[in-house]
Amino acid sequence: MLAYIGRRILGMIPTLFIVSVITFIIIQLPPGDFFTTRAIEAAMSGGGQDKETVKKMQERYGLDKPLHVQYWRWISGFPRGDFGYSLEWNSPVLPIVLQRLGYTIQVGGLSLLFMIAVAVPIGIYSATHQYSFGDHALSLVGFLGLSLPGFLLALLWMFLGIIVLRIPVGGEFSKSMADQPWNLAKVWDYLNHLWPPAVILGLASTAQLQRIMRGNLLDVMGQQFITTARAKGLKEKKVVNKYGVRAAINPLISVMAMEIPKIISESTIVGIVMSVPTTGPLLLRALETQDMYLAGTFLLFMTLLLMAANLLADIALAWADPRIVYT
Amino acid sequence: MSKSEELFKLYEGLSDAREDLTPEALADEKSLDAIFAASQWQLMWRKFKRNKVAILGGIVVLLFYLAALLAGFIAPYTLEARFVKYIHMPPQRIRFFNDGKVQPFVCGVDLTIDENLRKHYIPNCDERFPLRFFAHGEPYKLLGLLETDIHLFQAPEGGIVSLLGTDRQGRDMFSRVLYGSQVSLTIGLLGVLMSLILGSVLGVVSGYYGGWVDDLMQRLIELVRSFPSIPLWMALSAAVPPHWPPERTYFAVTLILSLIGWTWLARQLRGKVLALRHEDFVLAAKMTGASDAWVIFRHLIPATFSHIIVVSTLSMPSMILAETSLSFLGLGLRPPVTSWGVLLKEVQNIQSIALYPWVFTPAVAIALLILAFNFLGDGLRDAADPYTV
Numbered sequence: 001m002l003a004y005i006g007r008r009i010l011g012m013i014p015t016l017f018i019v020s021v022i023t024f025i026i027i028q029l030p031p032g033d034f035f036t037t038r039a040i041e042a043a044m045s046g047g048g049q050d051k052e053t054v055k056k057m058q059e060r061y062g063l064d065k066p067l068h069v070q071y072w073r074w075i076s077g078f079p080r081g082d083f084g085y086s087l088e089w090n091s092p093v094l095p096i097v098l099q100r101l102g103y104t105i106q107v108g109g110l111s112l113l114f115m116i117a118v119a120v121p122i123g124i125y126s127a128t129h130q131y132s133f134g135d136h137a138l139s140l141v142g143f144l145g146l147s148l149p150g151f152l153l154a155l156l157w158m159f160l161g162i163i164v165l166r167i168p169v170g171g172e173f174s175k176s177m178a179d180q181p182w183n184l185a186k187v188w189d190y191l192n193h194l195w196p197p198a199v200i201l202g203l204a205s206t207a208q209l210q211r212i213m214r215g216n217l218l219d220v221m222g223q224q225f226i227t228t229a230r231a232k233g234l235k236e237k238k239v240v241n242k243y244g245v246r247a248a249i250n251p252l253i254s255v256m257a258m259e260i261p262k263i264i265s266e267s268t269i270v271g272i273v274m275s276v277p278t279t280g281p282l283l284l285r286a287l288e289t290q291d292m293y294l295a296g297t298f299l300l301f302m303t304l305l306l307m308a309a310n311l312l313a314d315i316a317l318a319w320a321d322p323r324i325v326y327t
Numbered sequence: 328m329s330k331s332e333e334l335f336k337l338y339e340g341l342s343d344a345r346e347d348l349t350p351e352a353l354a355d356e357k358s359l360d361a362i363f364a365a366s367q368w369q370l371m372w373r374k375f376k377r378n379k380v381a382i383l384g385g386i387v388v389l390l391f392y393l394a395a396l397l398a399g400f401i402a403p404y405t406l407e408a409r410f411v412k413y414i415h416m417p418p419q420r421i422r423f424f425n426d427g428k429v430q431p432f433v434c435g436v437d438l439t440i441d442e443n444l445r446k447h448y449i450p451n452c453d454e455r456f457p458l459r460f461f462a463h464g465e466p467y468k469l470l471g472l473l474e475t476d477i478h479l480f481q482a483p484e485g486g487i488v489s490l491l492g493t494d495r496q497g498r499d500m501f502s503r504v505l506y507g508s509q510v511s512l513t514i515g516l517l518g519v520l521m522s523l524i525l526g527s528v529l530g531v532v533s534g535y536y537g538g539w540v541d542d543l544m545q546r547l548i549e550l551v552r553s554f555p556s557i558p559l560w561m562a563l564s565a566a567v568p569p570h571w572p573p574e575r576t577y578f579a580v581t582l583i584l585s586l587i588g589w590t591w592l593a594r595q596l597r598g599k600v601l602a603l604r605h606e607d608f609v610l611a612a613k614m615t616g617a618s619d620a621w622v623i624f625r626h627l628i629p630a631t632f633s634h635i636i637v638v639s640t641l642s643m644p645s646m647i648l649a650e651t652s653l654s655f656l657g658l659g660l661r662p663p664v665t666s667w668g669v670l671l672k673e674v675q676n677i678q679s680i681a682l683y684p685w686v687f688t689p690a691v692a693i694a695l696l697i698l699a700f701n702f703l704g705d706g707l708r709d710a711a712d713p714y715t716v
Binding site: 149272 | 658
């Protein structure tokens with residue numbers, strides 16, 4: 001198993017290398033660079049920067065060099081933990097990216113928990129009450145969740161929060177809490193702002209998960225060991241929970257692994273709508289201002305996160321299902 | 328024993344067992360007859376027909392496309408028609424009975440401004456504007472070809488009919504949602520078509536040849552899929568120069584969407600072809616001297632056709648949603664091109680949802696369409712495999 005994990009991690013390195021090349025090309029694609037974009041922005045608001053200053057700045061940050069030289073400058077810093085310098089934030093990009101990534105992982109992890117907590121019981125109910133009113137109703141709700149994209153749900157939530165519930169929504173903290181030192185009230189406030197994006201991210205995947213749980217359990221319940229368990233005179237509750245669910249829940253791990261990329265990718269847009277500090281708002285800003293090292297490092301780290309999540313899912317599957325042998 | 332012989336035996340056995348038949352059973356046998364004689368497509372259609380929700384989904388999708396096709400005719404106004412007197416006006420109600428006779432009309436609108444400088448539009452039913460049907464209005468091109476000015480309905484001179492209210496520039500939301508559907512619906516269709524071409528050719532080739540071709544293709548797919556899709560889309564659309572003409576931006580965005588979309592399709596089809604390539608009919612074609620291209624395009628792609636349809640229907644929602652999300656962020660399409668995402672961009676500001684909820688209607692249209700597509704795709708998936716019950 002350890003050898004398998006080691007091989008997987010080694011295998012990620014060439015992929016990451018190619019990903020870094022592609023990422024670098026993509027962030028270089030837009031015409032102009034950070035300084036020309038800033039000059040245009042300044043010109044639009046009436047100010048101006050002469051061409052000389054722009055040129056000097058470009059020289060200073062090496063933006064006038066050919067592509068491969070710039071690329072080399074970027075990746076040669078990786079081993080030292082240097083992922084470039086954000087021109088807009090006047091700081092190395094790594095701490096900025098890590099902080100945002102940390103929040104994304106918190107939201108994503110919470111939404112995974114939410115998914116399991118909601119989808120599994122619903123799936124079990126739907127399978128044991130197949131074609132009942134509840135089954136149909138829950139399937140319909142699931143379909144609705146599947147059809148509403150994350151950002152619409154986020155908008156809807158903001159709408160509900162402001163108009164109907166009249167509570168402050170969005171953001172990492174309430175306005176009054178943002179500047180205070182950490183205390184219990186602030187933690188409570190933090191959590192209160194953490195769960196809505198997590199639930200919104202989880203909803204779409206919950207629908208998928210609940211449908212697969214239902215299908216799996218229905219398949220399992222038709223098998224002979226279930227009939228045997230019933231013939232032994234076990235209580236139906238035990239037959240379902242100890243025999244059926246135990247066997248039906250394993251494939252769910254790989255389904256969840258498939259949902260993780262969706263969560264990571266949706267978290268950007270949900271973060272933007274709800275103005276919570278996931279990777280989204282900063283990535284968008286970095287793309288707009290062509291703060292290329294920041295944008296590139298975001299893309300790189302999100303890809304890394306995705307790969308790591310997939311690896312974790314595979315390990316979890318191996319741990320949960322002893323029938324799977326890794327070579 | 329060949330497949331057809333087996334089937335025949337089975338059929339014989341069935342009719343033998345039913346010598347002593349009641350009328351109902353006879354009718355049953357007739358339907359069995361029909362099933363054995365039916366082609367695969369007929370079987371699929373039979374199965375699909377039974378799924379009422381899927382049919383409903385299909386009808387809704389068709390209606391959406393029909394509305395998009397005839398947007399200019401159905402919309403009372405053009406995309407950019409502005410009514411400066413009616414900024415952020417709430418939706419109007421159509422009343423059907425005017426003084427006891429059937430005559431749809433809308434009421435006039437009175438504007439009052441309260442002490443907070445908020446505008447209130449109050450319907451004033453003393454002033455009635457009966458709708459004119461098939462009436463002349465602003466000129467437009469029907470289906471992009473026919474120059475005409477006939478609209479499905481129009482308000483008479485001096486009145487306005489706005490079924491979904493107006494936006495902050497006084498433009499009719501109903502007309503804008505209709506025109507927006509043209510872009511949103513076709514970008515989904517085009518994007519799926521492009522990823523279909525890429526995905527089906529690459530997927531089928533990958534499954535058919537196997538070996539290093541397959542390996543290379545699978546690594547490529549893995550590589551594309553190791554990127555998180557929305558951030559990658561965002562980065563690519565940010566690279567589309569803002570000064571490009573609308574048509575070019577439209578195609579660039581479509582291309583960007585299909586750049587990721589094809590991988591899923593290729594995977595699905597590869598699996599299908601892997602299973603098919605050792606089937607008798609492929610072997611027979613090869614033995615009669617058919618070239619690889621012939622086998623792929625005349626046998627394998629048609630054999631996977633039902634799956635191609637299912638997979639492309641199922642990938643339509645994500646395509647449409649991707650365009651909407653990108654435009655919503657201001658990275659995809661930009662005005663004057665109007666898609667549902669562009670319309671929703673104006674709603675980003677929460678204040679506008681609070682005060683003018685009707686500008687949120689594009690979201691309702693999106694949700695409805697996606698729901699319909701999901702139902703349809705689900706039904707098609709079940710029907711594509713007509714041999715399992």
